[in-house]
Amino acid sequence: MINRYRPRIIIADDHTLIAEAFKGVLETEFDVVAVVNNGQALIDTVCRLNPDLALVDAYLPMLNGLDACEHIRRIKRTVKVVIVTTNADRDTAADAFRRGAFGVLPKTSTVAELQIAIRIVIKGERYVSPLIARDTFDLQMEFEGSTGFPGPLTIRQKQVVQLLAEGKSMKEVGLDLTVTPRTVAFHKYRVMHMLHLKSHAELIQYAMKEHMVAFE
Structure with a gap:
């Protein structure tokens, strides 16, 4: 009989009942190799056990889940992180993806959706719950195929840079692209982080150098 590989998962949540509930749901299909209750323990356990995935509460003690996620993506790039949060808003989701998460779920999700x-x-x-604001889905799509580390700009990122370089405000760019100013800001600062740009002026200089915008 052939043994089918079962992905290995670590659960990180400081609420014991929730952690045990997650474990009970997931261990029928996956190998839950550890349950931890703080961010530092999560990082230590990931380094020791090298799981396939970590299901992480965004607001862990000692080191919050988002900071832990970013650290994991730096030291164990093969480990995928799914953030679960009581704050089902686009800002939290955008921050999670920026820090390298592969998925974001509110704690009000169903068992079926978690699976x-x-x-x-x-x-x-990548996965983002439909229960989270639609605007976040636009952000999540920009990360499809991305490792969470610097790489070529996406089409949407180029659009944002071009419009900003043309002198438009974030609000005006948002209206042109049918997204919110928050989304525009997220793309702008993501690009600046990727390209190691320190100011809006440097971003404009980059756009001109790359012939993304022409000035008469």
């Missing part, structure tokens, strides 16, 4: 999200992320794809 689906884990399967999708295990395959290397």
Whole structure:
């Protein structure tokens, strides 16, 4: 009989009942190799056990889940992180993806959605719950195929840079692209971080150098 590989998962949540509930749901399909209750323990356990995925509460003690996620993506790039949060808002989701998360779920999600999200992320794809603001979905799509580390600019990022370089405000760019100013700001600062640009002026200089915008 062939033994089918079961992806290995670590659960990080400081609420014991929630952590045990997650474990009970997931261990029928996956190997839950550890349950931890703070961010530092999560990082230590990830380094020791090298799981396939970590299901992480955004607001862990000692080191919050978002900071832990960013650290994990730096030291263990093969480990995928799914953030679960009581704050089902676009800002939290955007921050999670910026820090390298592969998925974001509110704690009000159903068991079925949790299982689906884990399967999708295990395959290397991104997942954001439809319960989170639609605007976040636009942000998440920009990360499809991304490792969370510097790489070529996406089409949307180029659009944002071009419009900003043309002198438009974030609000005006948002209206042109049918997104909110928060989304525009997220793309702008993501690009600046990727390209190591320190100011808006340097961003404009980059756009001109790359012939993204022409001035008469």
